[in-house]
Amino acid sequence: MTMHFLLLFSRQGKLRLQKWFTPIPEREKKKIVRDMTTMVLGRKPRSCNFLHWKDLKIVYKKYASLYFCCGLDAEENELLALEVLHRYVELLDKYFGNVCELDIIFNFEKAYFILDEFLLGGEVQETSKQVVSRSIEASDMLQEVSERPCSR
Amino acid sequence: MPAPIRLRELIRTIRTARTQAEEREMIQKECAAIRSSFREEDNTYRCRNVAKLLYMHMLGYPAHFGQLECLKLIASQKFTDKRIGYLGAMLLLDERQDVHLLMTNCIKNDLNHSTQYVQGLALCTLGCMGSSEMCRDLAGEVEKLLKTSNSYLRKKAALCAVHVIRKVPELMEMFLPATKNLLSEKNHGVLHTSVVLLTEMCERSPDMLLHFRKVWLLVPQLVRILKNLIMSGYSPEHDVSGISDPFLQVRILRLLRILGRSDDDSSEAMNDILAQVATNTETSKNVGNAILYETVLTIMDIKSESGLRVLAINILGRFLLNNDKNIRYVALTSLLKTVQTDHNAVQRHRSTIVDCLKDLDVSIKRRAMELSFALVNGNNIRGMMKELLYFLDSCDPEFKADCASGVFLAAEKYAPSKRWHIDTIMRVLTTAGSYVRDDSVPNLIQLITNSVEMHAYTVQRLYKALLDDISQQPLVQVSSWCIGEYGDLLVSGQCEEEEPIQVTEDEVLDVLEGLLVSNLSTPVTRGYSLTAIMKLSTRFSSVNRIKKVVSIYGSSIDVELQQRAVEYNALFKKYDHMRPALLERMPIMEKTASNGPTEIMQTNGETEPSVPDTKHLPLVTQPANQANDLLDLLGGNDVMPVIQTTLPTKPASAGGELLDLLGDLSLSGGLAPAPSVPVSQPPFLLDGLSSQPLFNDTSAAIPPMTAYSKNGLKIEFTFERANPNPNIAVITIHATNTTEADMTEFVFQAAVPKTFQLQLLSPSSNIVPALNQGSVTQVIRVLNPQKQQLRMRVKLTYTHKGSPVQDLAEVNNFPPQSWQ
Numbered sequence: 001m002t003m004h005f006l007l008l009f010s011r012q013g014k015l016r017l018q019k020w021f022t023p024i025p026e027r028e029k030k031k032i033v034r035d036m037t038t039m040v041l042g043r044k045p046r047s048c049n050f051l052h053w054k055d056l057k058i059v060y061k062k063y064a065s066l067y068f069c070c071g072l073d074a075e076e077n078e079l080l081a082l083e084v085l086h087r088y089v090e091l092l093d094k095y096f097g098n099v100c101e102l103d104i105i106f107n108f109e110k111a112y113f114i115l116d117e118f119l120l121g122g123e124v125q126e127t128s129k130q131v132v133s134r135s136i137e138a139s140d141m142l143q144e145v146s147e148r149p150c151s152r
Numbered sequence: 153m154p155a156p157i158r159l160r161e162l163i164r165t166i167r168t169a170r171t172q173a174e175e176r177e178m179i180q181k182e183c184a185a186i187r188s189s190f191r192e193e194d195n196t197y198r199c200r201n202v203a204k205l206l207y208m209h210m211l212g213y214p215a216h217f218g219q220l221e222c223l224k225l226i227a228s229q230k231f232t233d234k235r236i237g238y239l240g241a242m243l244l245l246d247e248r249q250d251v252h253l254l255m256t257n258c259i260k261n262d263l264n265h266s267t268q269y270v271q272g273l274a275l276c277t278l279g280c281m282g283s284s285e286m287c288r289d290l291a292g293e294v295e296k297l298l299k300t301s302n303s304y305l306r307k308k309a310a311l312c313a314v315h316v317i318r319k320v321p322e323l324m325e326m327f328l329p330a331t332k333n334l335l336s337e338k339n340h341g342v343l344h345t346s347v348v349l350l351t352e353m354c355e356r357s358p359d360m361l362l363h364f365r366k367v368w369l370l371v372p373q374l375v376r377i378l379k380n381l382i383m384s385g386y387s388p389e390h391d392v393s394g395i396s397d398p399f400l401q402v403r404i405l406r407l408l409r410i411l412g413r414s415d416d417d418s419s420e421a422m423n424d425i426l427a428q429v430a431t432n433t434e435t436s437k438n439v440g441n442a443i444l445y446e447t448v449l450t451i452m453d454i455k456s457e458s459g460l461r462v463l464a465i466n467i468l469g470r471f472l473l474n475n476d477k478n479i480r481y482v483a484l485t486s487l488l489k490t491v492q493t494d495h496n497a498v499q500r501h502r503s504t505i506v507d508c509l510k511d512l513d514v515s516i517k518r519r520a521m522e523l524s525f526a527l528v529n530g531n532n533i534r535g536m537m538k539e540l541l542y543f544l545d546s547c548d549p550e551f552k553a554d555c556a557s558g559v560f561l562a563a564e565k566y567a568p569s570k571r572w573h574i575d576t577i578m579r580v581l582t583t584a585g586s587y588v589r590d591d592s593v594p595n596l597i598q599l600i601t602n603s604v605e606m607h608a609y610t611v612q613r614l615y616k617a618l619l620d621d622i623s624q625q626p627l628v629q630v631s632s633w634c635i636g637e638y639g640d641l642l643v644s645g646q647c648e649e650e651e652p653i654q655v656t657e658d659e660v661l662d663v664l665e666g667l668l669v670s671n672l673s674t675p676v677t678r679g680y681s682l683t684a685i686m687k688l689s690t691r692f693s694s695v696n697r698i699k700k701v702v703s704i705y706g707s708s709i710d711v712e713l714q715q716r717a718v719e720y721n722a723l724f725k726k727y728d729h730m731r732p733a734l735l736e737r738m739p740i741m742e743k744t745a746s747n748g749p750t751e752i753m754q755t756n757g758e759t760e761p762s763v764p765d766t767k768h769l770p771l772v773t774q775p776a777n778q779a780n781d782l783l784d785l786l787g788g789n790d791v792m793p794v795i796q797t798t799l800p801t802k803p804a805s806a807g808g809e810l811l812d813l814l815g816d817l818s819l820s821g822g823l824a825p826a827p828s829v830p831v832s833q834p835p836f837l838l839d840g841l842s843s844q845p846l847f848n849d850t851s852a853a854i855p856p857m858t859a860y861s862k863n864g865l866k867i868e869f870t871f872e873r874a875n876p877n878p879n880i881a882v883i884t885i886h887a888t889n890t891t892e893a894d895m896t897e898f899v900f901q902a903a904v905p906k907t908f909q910l911q912l913l914s915p916s917s918n919i920v921p922a923l924n925q926g927s928v929t930q931v932i933r934v935l936n937p938q939k940q941q942l943r944m945r946v947k948l949t950y951t952h953k954g955s956p957v958q959d960l961a962e963v964n965n966f967p968p969q970s971w972q
Binding site: 015016017018021023024025030044046047048049050051077078079080082083084087105106108109112113116117120121123124125126127128129130131135138139142143145146147 | 160163164167203206207210211212230231232235236239243246247248267269272275276279280281283304307308311312314315340341344345348389390392397398399400402406438439441442445446449477478479480481482512513514515516
């Protein structure tokens with residue numbers, strides 16, 4: 001599932017997470033974010049989850065107040081992309097316990113860490129939920145150990 | 153210096169800002185604090201500060217001053233620092249900045265770190281944003297990690313290798329040995345990433361692909377792994393809604409697709425497993441359908457047996473009936489891809505596809521429309537067109553242009569009868585008239601001219617449509633043109649196809665005049681209607697009324713309209729004898745290659761069809777200028793400069809003479825305005841010219857002839873055949889002068905009988921030198937579709953020894969080969 005980018009944004013278009021898997025200039029990133037939020041937020045409620053933008057397929061899904069939006073190559077399997085997004089949400093949910101947008105706002109760096117245990121270079125690196133969760137837990141433990149005496 | 157505020161504290165504070173300005177102020181204040189903290193090289197709080205900076209960066213504020221700090225964090229020994237440091241590097245740095253290279257050493261050290269989570273961070277960062285230089289430097293380390301027994305690191309190393317290969321393809325070879333054993337892993341993470349790595353290698357290198365196929369025997373291995381996945385019982389670690397590791401299944405299917413493409417043996421080896429997956433996968437949830445989708449794509453791409461292909465298309469057919477929009481969309485997209493190769497199989501699902509036209513989702517409607525047009529053929533044209541026209545009526549404006557073009561194309565290809573064709577066009581013009589492409593007007597006019605027996609019916613229907621609605625310009629233009637041409641049929645009530653309507657001449661003129669004054673009409677439309685009114689002067693008896701209208705517009709503000717009116721006026725006043733001939737019925741126009749969109753399948757709905765952007769107004773006859781009469785007689789078009797040298801200076805009488813002169817050869821009536829978009833020009837004039845050399849050796853067999861020889865002037869004709877069209881004879885005249893004085897202002901003119909068409913190109917000069925010292929050459933092209941005996945009347949004018957000379961002659965002695 002070669003992803004070019006993954007964005008999370010709210011219903012008002014505020015960015016909550018941005019992961020870029022290809023090198024893109026800063027200005028262009030901002031433009032892409034603007035385009036994605038406009039396009040996705042402008043969709044009618046019961047439309048299908050797939051869009052076309054330039055030569056990419058855009059797959060998006062709304063979870064509560066957050067939109068998860070990713071850009072894929074034209075030959076990718078959109079249905080599987082939905083599964084990938086769903087898996088990420090499940091991982092967040094397992095970590096935060098009934099995850100909501102506020103969790104991701106206040107713990108954005110954790111959201112990134114979890115993502116980095118699930119995807120690497122735009123591809124899925126681990127297909128087992130438990131393995132990912134265990135890695136995150138272990139990393140957090142390591143962080144705690146190394147953090148004494150000062151906390152963030 | 154107090155401790156910098158914590159990350160969560162900052163986030164909370166910023167969120168309390170009620171305006172953008174307030175937020176900006178808070179951020180600026182905090183940035184200033186962070187900057188001074190960085191300047192003080194504070195190790196303790198660097199991590200906290202960078203984290204805050206990353207938050208502000210996400211809000212859209214600049215954070216580049218934190219880049220070096222990220223590097224310092226990465227170099228730190230604390231895991232927390234590294235975690236944030238690497239995150240910061242991935243967010244703030246990219247390969248465009250030289251700064252990123254400073255990371256290389258740190259990453260190298262961390263790749264060899266004792267803690268796997270640190271190694272993992274380094275691999276992740278390298279695999280996400282490593283530049284080519286970094287990849288080159290660190291590929292060796294990655295390759296080492298590919299061989300470790302630690303599956304946590306192995307899977308990350310595999311994806312890191314994928315990134316390295318993408319950046320530096322030449323390094324692919326070095327990963328080959330390590331990759332070999334990857335598939336024997338039990339760990340799904342490693343398996344998955346290995347399949348990704350193998351896929352990347354196969355896609356990049358056909359040699360690798362062959363190697364994997366033949367030497368490693370990859371296909372049976374993959375088939376076995378896939379089989380185990382499907383057959384094995386419930387595995388809680390990898391289960392998704394009852395399916396075991398769908399991510400891995402899909403990746404394996406994708407790799408099988410690449411391996412089986414254009415290879416019979418591999419394709420055969422995977423037939424069974426594909427059939428098994430296709431029939432056994434649970435379809436109640438999206439995940440099962442994702443696997444089925446990938447299976448279908450694989451089946452269609454490899455050399456599968458026909459039974460399997462039919463199975464695949466049937467799966468797509470079932471998808472079309474699924475409640476889930478996404479699945480319907482995906483089905484339509486896939487069917488669109490396969491409609492060319494498996495046309496009949498897709499046809500079976502035609503009715504379902506047509507139903508999708510009524511779907512509420514815009515993306516689905518578009519796909520369904522494209523697919524429907526691809527499925528139209530001679531057998532289903534009537535039914536399909538009914539559905540598509542209904543769709544055209546009710547669809548969003550963004551679809552109308554494409555749909556209208558598609559309808560025209562399909563109608564042109566498969567129309568079962570002329571009447572049906574015209575009805576269909578009328579339907580499109582009346583429902584989506586403002587959305588049709590510009591060149592459909594001349595195309596339609598041409599179609600109508602060619603359906604001779606339908607003229608009365610067509611003009612009647614168009615007239616009725618005009619009565620209803622004059623806002624849609626293409627419809628109005630076509631209607632005006634037809635009324636101008638066939639108004640007599642309209643008034644005489646001759647229609648056979650349907651109940652003839654009772655219309656008087658005055659009523660018709662009312663309608664046309666109404667178009668002229670309406671502010672719904674564009675200038676182009678006004679032009680059409682004025683010309684139509686003029687043409688009716690030879691078809692109707694109320695000539696006085698027409699004269700009045702024409703003279704009124706002689707002072708119109710619109711220059712185009714004014715010019716027309718003035719010239720038509722002149723036609724009434726001075727050239728009334730020419731009027732009937734000039735305004736005669738148009739001949740049947742040569743059918744040209746369709747200039748419409750051949751490809752309306754567009755994945756991105758925004759693509760524009762190519763429309764000729766010169767929107768020419770219809771060619772106006774200029775009866776006052778008799779030289780142009782000759783132009784028109786000769787089938788002239790405004791592209792080719794015909795006889796530039798002589799003309800506007802000629803007195804009016806000469807023109808009249810020429811016409812009278814050629815009277816019994818009788819003119820082709822082609823002088824009424826013709827839309828001058830190049831499409832409708834007789835093709836032969838442009839074709840041969842652009843693609844073929846004029847002088848073609850292969851037809852040198854036709855002997856030359858002397859066409860004229862008198863008073864020292866000799867004109868010889870030599871012949872060629874223009875290759876693209878054997879009905880065209882290319883004649884070159886050579887004029888020579890045996891007298892001792894030059895013949896200056898030499899002009900050669902010619903006219904041919906009605907069934908021919910003639911084109912004269914520019915002469916080489918207009919002085920025929922004395923004593924055969926040189927010659928004037930000029931090329932004539934004659935279209936002779938009925939292969940009749942070629943005859944020509946020529947007129948020569950020149951000045952010799954100070955006095956003008958004029959002569960007329962008939963040329964009848966053409967060799968038979970020139971016209972047979």
